Amino acid sequence: MSLDSSRSASSTGQKSKRSVNSISSNPSSSSNNKKHKKNTNQKTLGAVWGAKSPSSSRSSFRKSPFSDFGSYMVHKNRKLHNQFDAEASSSSHSGLSCEKPIFRGISIFVDGFTIPSSQELRGYMLKYGGRHENYFSRYRVTHIICSNLPDCKIKNIRSFSGGLPVVKPTWILDSVAANKLLSWFPYQLDQLVDNQPRLLDFFAPKNSLVSKDALLQYENEDTSFKGSEQKDESFPEAGQPLLHSQQISGESDDIICQNTDILIEEPTVGSEKSCKVKIVEMSNFDAEGDSNVKDELQTNLHELSVSSYCSDNQDSKGLPSRLSYRSHSTKDPDFVENYFKNSRLHFIGTWRNRYRKHFPNLSKGFKNMDSNPNDCTGSQKTSIIHIDMDCFFVSVVIRNHPELKDKPVAVCHSDNPKGTAEISSANYPARDYGVRAGIFVRDAKALCSHLVIFPYNFEAYEEVADQFYNILHKHCKKVQAVSCDEAFLDVTDLEGEDPELLALTIRKEIFESTGCTASAGIAGNMLLSRLATRTAKPDGQCYIPPKKVDDYLCQLPIKELPGIGHVLEEKLKKKNVQTCGQLRILSKDTLQKNFGMKTGEMLWNYSRGIDNRHVGMIQETKSIGAEVNWGVRFKDSKDSQNFLSSLCKEVSLRLQGCGVQGRSFTLKIKKRRKYAEEPVKYMGCGDCENLSHSITVPVATDDTEVLQRITKQLFGFFNIGKPYK
DNA sequence: ATCCTCCCCTAC
DNA sequence: TAAGGTAGGGGAGGAT
Ligand SMILES: Nc1ccn([C@H]2C[C@H](O)[C@@H](COP(=O)(O)OP(=O)(O)OP(=O)(O)O)O2)c(=O)n1
Ligand SMILES: [Mg+2]
Ligand SMILES: [Mg+2]
Numbered sequence: 001m002s003l004d005s006s007r008s009a010s011s012t013g014q015k016s017k018r019s020v021n022s023i024s025s026n027p028s029s030s031s032n033n034k035k036h037k038k039n040t041n042q043k044t045l046g047a048v049w050g051a052k053s054p055s056s057s058r059s060s061f062r063k064s065p066f067s068d069f070g071s072y073m074v075h076k077n078r079k080l081h082n083q084f085d086a087e088a089s090s091s092s093h094s095g096l097s098c099e100k101p102i103f104r105g106i107s108i109f110v111d112g113f114t115i116p117s118s119q120e121l122r123g124y125m126l127k128y129g130g131r132h133e134n135y136f137s138r139y140r141v142t143h144i145i146c147s148n149l150p151d152c153k154i155k156n157i158r159s160f161s162g163g164l165p166v167v168k169p170t171w172i173l174d175s176v177a178a179n180k181l182l183s184w185f186p187y188q189l190d191q192l193v194d195n196q197p198r199l200l201d202f203f204a205p206k207n208s209l210v211s212k213d214a215l216l217q218y219e220n221e222d223t224s225f226k227g228s229e230q231k232d233e234s235f236p237e238a239g240q241p242l243l244h245s246q247q248i249s250g251e252s253d254d255i256i257c258q259n260t261d262i263l264i265e266e267p268t269v270g271s272e273k274s275c276k277v278k279i280v281e282m283s284n285f286d287a288e289g290d291s292n293v294k295d296e297l298q299t300n301l302h303e304l305s306v307s308s309y310c311s312d313n314q315d316s317k318g319l320p321s322r323l324s325y326r327s328h329s330t331k332d333p334d335f336v337e338n339y340f341k342n343s344r345l346h347f348i349g350t351w352r353n354r355y356r357k358h359f360p361n362l363s364k365g366f367k368n369m370d371s372n373p374n375d376c377t378g379s380q381k382t383s384i385i386h387i388d389m390d391c392f393f394v395s396v397v398i399r400n401h402p403e404l405k406d407k408p409v410a411v412c413h414s415d416n417p418k419g420t421a422e423i424s425s426a427n428y429p430a431r432d433y434g435v436r437a438g439i440f441v442r443d444a445k446a447l448c449s450h451l452v453i454f455p456y457n458f459e460a461y462e463e464v465a466d467q468f469y470n471i472l473h474k475h476c477k478k479v480q481a482v483s484c485d486e487a488f489l490d491v492t493d494l495e496g497e498d499p500e501l502l503a504l505t506i507r508k509e510i511f512e513s514t515g516c517t518a519s520a521g522i523a524g525n526m527l528l529s530r531l532a533t534r535t536a537k538p539d540g541q542c543y544i545p546p547k548k549v550d551d552y553l554c555q556l557p558i559k560e561l562p563g564i565g566h567v568l569e570e571k572l573k574k575k576n577v578q579t580c581g582q583l584r585i586l587s588k589d590t591l592q593k594n595f596g597m598k599t600g601e602m603l604w605n606y607s608r609g610i611d612n613r614h615v616g617m618i619q620e621t622k623s624i625g626a627e628v629n630w631g632v633r634f635k636d637s638k639d640s641q642n643f644l645s646s647l648c649k650e651v652s653l654r655l656q657g658c659g660v661q662g663r664s665f666t667l668k669i670k671k672r673r674k675y676a677e678e679p680v681k682y683m684g685c686g687d688c689e690n691l692s693h694s695i696t697v698p699v700a701t702d703d704t705e706v707l708q709r710i711t712k713q714l715f716g717f718f719n720i721g722k723p724y725k
Numbered sequence: 726a727t728c729c730t731c732c733c734c735t736a737c
Numbered sequence: 738t739a740a741g742g743t744a745g746g747g748g749a750g751g752a753t
Contacts, residue, residue, distance in 0.1 A: 339740050345743075348742075349737080413740065418738095563735070595748090596749090598746075598748085626742085631740065681739090685741070691731085729751085737742100
């Protein structure tokens with residue numbers, strides 16, 4: 001009930017996509033899912049694929065990742081307000097460390113029963129500068145610790161160790177006794193000795209974590225497929241005799257490749273046709289009990305998306321066989337699950353749902369500006385703080401590596417200087433070289449050859465985010481979470497407090513508690529405080545007083561405004577608009593005519609520093625979905641069906657995890673564009689067309705089997721593989 | 726006018 | 738090798 005206010009305020013009535021649901025229907029509703037809650041919420045929670053790049057942008061992006069994306073990164077004046085920096089560093093970091101950090105860079109995972117116990121080993125690791133992981137991850141763990149095992153278990157360990165050293169616990173004990181890191185080589189598990197990779201360089205002082213990746217690469221390097229190396233973008237390799245040859249059985253072509261025949265002639269390298277599928281499902285809540293207004297069911301939309309690449313024949317040799325290791329949609333039966341486990345975008349995309357469960361009462365727009373409907377009631381001007389962690393993923397993983405603080409560091413799955421893994425976050429020294437989130441690691445290495453790469457540590461991000469929000473909630477009731485590292489605070493009501501001092505205090509606490517720095521922007525509305533944060537970074541804060549607003553905005557490149565991405569930027573550039581000052585010249589009418597009513601108004605307002613949003617207006621979830629656009633390769637229709645099936649399962653789990661059901665469902669697919677070349681990105685989806693169909697069913701569901709039926713039907717709408725029609 | 730479907734765009 | 742997700746806002750154009 002309270003919620004409609006939020007939506008109506010801005011949108012002037014209807015046009016809201018789906019009705020909003022009533023009150024509390026959400027968690028309470030279906031009683032049945034109680035038990036799921038615990039399990040599911042943790043790792044599930046899904047998402048939808050965003051159909052990111054339009055054709056135009058896609059191609060430009062491909063050619064020069066930097067040019068249109070982060071090109072300028074306006075380098076922030078770190079100036080003013082940099083206080084506690086020095087002082088805090090002394091007091092802050094808890095010290096588990098007074099001992100010589102002989103295990104620096106070492107991260108162990110203890111498998112099974114050991115003497116001494118896993119807990120004791122953990123104690124040693126922490127005390128001597130190392131790490132201990134409770135869960136195995138090939139990216140975080142550098143050594144597996146394990147006692148000799150029965151043969152039947154050995155096989156298991158061999159397969160999951162992924163080539164990491166498997167070492168006896170005495171390695172730790174002896175190293176501690178010697179007060180230096182001994183080579184693990186003599187301590188390998190007896191049964192595995194023959195198979196150990198030679199990884200002596202592991203201990204290269206720098207960061208062993210990285211070297212692991214590097215080594216793996218070297219092994220495979222030569223076999224890397226040529227297609228993607230350099231030229232790939234230039235021309236469609238005309239020749240390429242493809243192994244194509246005959247095709248498959250009738251089956252394969254029907255599903256996927258609709259224009260198979262045509263495609264075959266295409267320049268495409270590998271004989272694959274890509275095609276993507278995306279499914280979205282929408283649904284209403286099962287309001288069950290409160291029937292009240294049936295229309296209130298909030299519709300909850302649930303999307304599934306899949307993208308696939310189908311290769312029509314030749315499952316045999318050629319490129320594909322080489323790719324077949326394990327992470328590949330048709331090769332790995334648990335592909336979807338593994339994929340999500342390692343996806344950074346999945347992590348940040350689902351973070352919000354985890355936050356909701358973690359801070360149930362705080363996450364819903366806290367009664368928020370309750371009374372004052374239109375507020376704006378002048379009396380006191382509102383005061384908003386925006387706060388954002390500096391290069392979050394990097395800061396967290398280098399907390400215990402002070403020597404790296406001023407060196408260029410980035411977080412990425414791979415350190416392969418020829419690889420197409422994406423940089424997730426780069427610290428400020430790295431940004432000086434032009435390295436930034438989203439570029440390929442090979443491009444990053446080209447910009448900065450000594451860039452240090454760290455692997456992800458999702459558990460740590462989760463933990464730091466919790467500390468971050470605990471601190472924010474402690475100081476302010478009106479907190480609107482934006483993402484795992486970013487939030488708005490409405491501090492208007494905290495009259496006794498000077499916002500700038502408060503920001504200082506909060507940042508200091510964050511640093512002391514997490515070892516990571518945050519920056520803050522303080523201003524009269526959300527737009528301005530957010531912009532202020534950008535100029536404050538890194539490790540600073542910035543207040544924009546009302547009088548300075550005009551000066552501040554006038555020169556500001558429009559791309560800096562939230563809501564203006566690369567497409568809008570280009571469109572405006574064509575009209576000769578590059579700064580807010582220039583944007584102001586256009587009338588609201590013109591803008592609305594060119595960009596639509598809402599977008600036009602937004603542009604007009606933002607260019608003047610006007611923003612009427614309120615902190616804390618968070619609505620109920622409207623949609624839940626899951627999508628995969630990487631590593632999807634289908635050989636025949638069965639593969640695609642299996643894949644859709646796993647997505648249905650995933651979505652079903654996520655719905656249950658949230659305690660909601662859906663009535664409206666959308667399937668999205670990606671289909672390889674006719675003249676698309678081989679994807680530049682390893683296991684990527686390349687240049688695709690995005691298609692979607694949706695359907696609304698009479699009764700809301702979260703049942704896997706029902707989803708499968710619906711999905712099948714939706715899939716049929718695409719007529720994939722039926723050239724005529 | 727309003728809704729509905731199929732997109733596109735943006736942010737993290 | 739590598740993990741290109743997720744969710745919401747909004748526009749165009751056709752159906753009602
Ligand atoms: N394209 C992107 C953008 C972000 N992230 C992840 C990594 C970031 O650390 C985190 C937070 O995003 P921010 O936009 O806040 O970026 P950073 O915190 O890394 O840097 P900044 O100091 O600019 O906030 O989200 C990502 O993986 N890929
Ligand atoms: Mg940040
Ligand atoms: Mg952020």
